[in-house]
Amino acid sequence: MMHDPAPFATRPDRSRGRLYPESESAFRTCFQRDRDRIIHSSAFRRLKHKTQVFVEHEGDYFRTRLTHSIEVAQVARTIAGALGLNQELTEAIALAHDLGHTPFGHTGEDALNELMEPHGGFDHNAQTVRIVTTLERHYAEWDGLNLSWETLEGIAKHNGPIEGDVPYALADYNVIHDLELTTHAGPEAQVAALADDIAYSNHDIHDGLRASLFTMEELTELPILRDCFREVDMRYPGLAPDRRQHEALRRFFGSLVEDVINTSRNNLGQLNPKCVEDIRMAGKPMVQFSPSHWEKLKQIRAFLFQRMYRAPSVVEMRHKVTAVIHDLFPLYMARPELLPSAWQAGLADNRDDQAIARLVADYISGMTDRFALQQHDKLMVQGR
Structure with missing residues (x-):
């Protein structure tokens, strides 16, 4: 049973707005627009071929990051409705929460974090913020999806306040758009x-x-x-x-x-x-x-x-896919010309090791399971 909005629900008409101001829609709230932009993003589509527990090619019936995210959104809407909260904002955060995941699930994240340790590490929650604020590049007037403050706050802090060392992918954005990282989320x-x-x-x-x-x-x-x-x-x-x-x-x-x-x-x-x-x-x-x-x-x-x-069987696959990440990362570091030309453009003004590493991490983390395996086969097994 749905309930009237609670006084503590997040109200779209009181949103803190977007980093880049936009005119409001005549028929969708700001949080509905956020949800729709997330669904139409490239990163969301790629979740179809990213690991939940089993690597994507291991079986047609196992969950992927995409089906997981849809299930999370369904549960989230139910709970939000029962508590009188804003369902569209809840759904937007739920659908976006895993956009920053690497190929091969937490195994891929662990491998990439280890490789990125000299360059600030890797955190999939922070990477999600990086994707929706920087790496999705489709709009004429800005990079990212230009989501509402409340949606970004929820993505960044849904697991709790962020204190101490803030991952660079989140810290960089927080400098220009303060998400108040040390408090609990809405x-x-x-x-x-x-x-x-x-x-x-x-x-x-x-x-x-x-x-x-x-x-x-x-x-x-x-x-x-x-x-x-x-x-x-x-x-x-x-x-x-x-x-x-x-x-x-x-x-x-x-x-x-x-x-x-x-x-x-x-x-x-x-x-x-x-x-x-x-x-x-x-x-x-x-x-x-x-x-x-x-x-x-x-x-x-x-x-x-x-x-x-x-x-x-799961541990054996973990070893295999960890090796894939450990092979691809140093190869792209040593030969960034192997990256697609659109990605190489990001190095035009800065080619130090940290800049290259963060670009390579962006590229690898965005790969699907199958693309990572294909690239590994193409570049490492077949030789280049």
Whole structure:
């Protein structure tokens, strides 16, 4: 059930605006426009062929970064609607949250961060900000998508305040457009962060089962899931295994969503915020799992870590794709002329090692799984 906007929801008519002022749309709010620009971006389309857990070519049924992002947005809209928040802003942040991911998921990010250590490191959240503010170059009057301040803040801070060393990809932009990095993000970004946790906790179980990394019987021994399977078995005795699995996992999915909604409502009730700034300044996130659900979910994640993320077949692929990144990066560093001509233009005025490294990191991080493998085959295996 949808609710009237809460007093602490982010209102489009009170947006802090865009870095480059634009006239408003006659029929879309600023946050709807942000969402639409994200969907139409090149980086969003490339998520179709980027790893979630399994490398893109390993199977047609496994999640990719694109299907993951869509699932996150669906969960986020549901929670935002139940809490009376702005659904369009929530959806925009959810759809954009993984734009900065490298090929090969967190394995690719780890490899690129190691290679970039002498040049400021690599962080996919900061890279997302870099993509939507600089690297998407389609508009006549600016680089990037010229998103609203609230959307950019949510992308940058959805996982919490950023203190200490700020990744260069975020620090560079923050100098010209202050995103107030040391406070918590608005409630819509907090919803997007929890929706991410819910979506991958659910779909990684689906994908792990499909990959035969564990069995339904093992899942029935885990907290939360145990009760979900028991409820299905009581209501539908003798149900076919695939339907039993689906019914249990959709109950698991629902229990996570309901727990976040109920816990967050309680948190907000205790804080009694009068505006969105009250949530930013609360000193802790308002959108949370209950402590009991969070402890149970951590046990499920520990199971997934051991049985899925560190499964021998997954680890073997991690080694292979890490080698791909470790081969491509120094090659492009030594021979930047191998980059497409449009990318080489970025080195016209500055060809020191740091400038080259950051350009190469931009280029490699934007690759899809298949393109990275193709380039590796072309440049390293076949020789050039």
